Amino acid sequence: MSSYPEIPLTGSVTTSVLVNIRQGSPSLQAPVAQKLAPGKTVTILAAVVGDSVEGNAHWYRISANTYIWAGACSAASPPNITASPQENSIDLQQIPLVVDLYHGDEVTSFQQAKNAGLAAVIHKATTGTSGRDDEYDNRRIDAQNAGLLWGAYHWGTAANITQQVDNFLNYARPDKNTLIALDFETTPGNQMTAQGVKDFCNAIYSELHRRPVIYGSNLLREKLGSTRDPFYLDHRLWLAQYSAHPTLPVHWDSYWLWQYTDGPHGPAGCRSIPGIPGNSLGHLDCNYFPGTPQDLNAQWAS
Structure with missing residues (x-):
């Protein structure tokens, strides 16, 4: 059995190019056990996070x-998540490893949050072509001084994608250690389209050679379609779903990060972090990462 964090699956995929079967680990350094020609159908047993290739760190375990x-690969039959030891071992009672924030959340001490067990912050940077979060810069400094991982997210809109990307990059100024995320959520009258999601992600990849994490909830199902699109497998999923057993959009085999509560909603679990009181009602977005702090650090800005 793999020693890497994984989600058990049932299904099959078809190779779209010549592909190496790696022995021992999901890594480009692992020995090649066999080569598969394009068009070969392979049964998969699990989705695994391994080496990032062209910005995509998703692998399949096939034995x-x-x-x-x-x-x-492309899906021959849409993989289904099976009951997994990982799901059974989820513990939401601990201080979450990741919190996401915006200017409306109060922060009193990132160091106190770090000491309590927090490992990372994803902070809103920008919205559309001109919106900018005025807490972003100072909190970035404070969080990094406390030893926390730092991430930046952009709230996508219907506006010109090139201008949105420019706004984000110019204000967020992501370095090689900054996680980048696209927030795809309901925006009445100014809704980003599925094509806008692709265009934004591709533009970020062209600039930084890294693929953004995609954040979303039911809108992912409503707007991205019901036909599996391999484009999205190249991007880690940050799933917002406040049920005890999250279900995945058809385009992903696993979530990378699960926002399990916004404060008042979600399964029983930790909803507060020392040093970060949250918004005016005391509500806070908390996120579950299915791995260790060391795993999170290794995968953070991949």
């Missing part, structure tokens, strides 16, 4: 100890 890179 007890062999792996193929997910970016070289």
Whole structure:
């Protein structure tokens, strides 16, 4: 059995290019056990996070100890998540490893939050072509001084994508250690489209050679379609869903991060973090990461 964090799956994929089967680990350094020609159908056992290839760190485990890179495959039959030890072992009672914030959330001490167990902050940077969060810069300094990982998210709108990307990059100023996320959520009268999601992600990749994490909830199902699109497998999913057992949009095999509560909603679990009181009602977005702090650090800005 793999020693890497994984989500058990049932299903099959078809190779779209010549692909190497790696022995021992989902890594480009692992020995090649076999090569598969394009058009080969392979049964998959699990989705695994491994080496990032062209900005995509998703791999499939296809036997007890062999792996193929997910970016070289398309779905032959949509994989289904099976009951997994990972799901059964989820503990939401601990201080979450990741919190997401915006200017409306109060922060009194990132150091206190770090000491309590927090590992990372994803902060709103921009909205559309001109919106900018005025707490972003100071909190970035304070969070990093406290030893926390830092991420920046952009709230996408219907506005010109090139101008949105410029607004984000010029204000967020992401470095090689900054996680980048696109917030795709309901925006009445100014809704980003599915094509806008792709255009934004592709533009970020062209600039930084890293693919943004995509954040969303039911809108992902409503706007991205019901036909599996391999484009999205290249992007980690940050799923917002306040049920005890989150279900995935068809385009993803697993979530990378799960926003399980916005404060008042969600399953029983930790909803407060020392040093971060949250908004005026005391509500706070808390996120579950299915791995260790070391795993999070290794995958953060990949």
